[in-house]
Amino acid sequence: MTDWKLDPLGFAVVDETQKGDLAIHHVSIRDEGVFYTGAWVLRGPSSKEIQDRLRHWIPIGTVDGITKIKATIKESFTSANLTTLVTACEAAEDSLNETWREYQNKEPKKRANLVPLGAHTWPSVTKDVDAARILKQIGRQPPPESTPSEMRGVLALARLVGYISETWYELEGERISRAYLNNGDTRRAKYPPTWLKAHPPYWPKVV
Numbered sequence: 001m002t003d004w005k006l007d008p009l010g011f012a013v014v015d016e017t018q019k020g021d022l023a024i025h026h027v028s029i030r031d032e033g034v035f036y037t038g039a040w041v042l043r044g045p046s047s048k049e050i051q052d053r054l055r056h057w058i059p060i061g062t063v064d065g066i067t068k069i070k071a072t073i074k075e076s077f078t079s080a081n082l083t084t085l086v087t088a089c090e091a092a093e094d095s096l097n098e099t100w101r102e103y104q105n106k107e108p109k110k111r112a113n114l115v116p117l118g119a120h121t122w123p124s125v126t127k128d129v130d131a132a133r134i135l136k137q138i139g140r141q142p143p144p145e146s147t148p149s150e151m152r153g154v155l156a157l158a159r160l161v162g163y164i165s166e167t168w169y170e171l172e173g174e175r176i177s178r179a180y181l182n183n184g185d186t187r188r189a190k191y192p193p194t195w196l197k198a199h200p201p202y203w204p205k206v207v
Helices: 047-054 063-073 082-106 131-137 149-177 193-198
Strands: 010-016 022-030 033-042 058-061
Touching: 010 033, 010 063, 010 149, 022 047, 022 063, 022 149, 033 047, 033 149, 047 063, 058 063, 058 149, 082 149, 082 193, 131 149
Parallel strands: 010 058
Antiparallel strands: 010 022, 022 033
C-alpha cells in the first residue's frame, strides 16, 4: 500500500437525508485521539464537492448515503461498514487476551497478580444500523431532539463510529504499554491493520 493509504485522516460518515440531500460528517483519527471535525449537508452537490470531502478519508455510512455518492460522482470505490470494523476490533482484542493468558501461564505463580486487559464493550451492529438506538444501549447520548432532522442520522452514526474508534484507541494503549503484548512495536495503530488494508481511504480516480 502507498503511504496515503496507510494513514487516512479518519472516517467520512455519510447518510442520505429524508429530503434526498447528502450529509457528511468527519471523524478524525489522530495520534492524540478521536475528534469530530466537520459536518455538512450538501444539496444537489457536484462531484467535486463530494470528492473534496472524501479525499483521504475512509467512507463509511448508510447504504443510501454510499449509493447516492457513487451515483453522483459516477465512480465506484471501496466503502467500509461498521460490522467488519467491529469484527476486526473484537478479533484484535481476543488475540491480545490470548497472548496475555499465554504469558501468565508460562510462570503462573510469579504472574498470579498480572493485571488482565480492561474489558471493552463493542456494539452489536447490523447492515441497517440504528445508530441512535445502539448509542443508548452502550450508555452514550444520541443527538438531542433539538438537532435538525437532516443532521440527526449522520450525527448519530458519527458518534457511533467515534465510540468504536475511541474504544480501539484504548485497546491500542494497553497493547503499547505492555512489552509482552507489543514485541517492541510501540507505534499506535489508528485502525485494525488488516482491516485497513481492505478498506483504504477514498482517492478520486481522476484528480
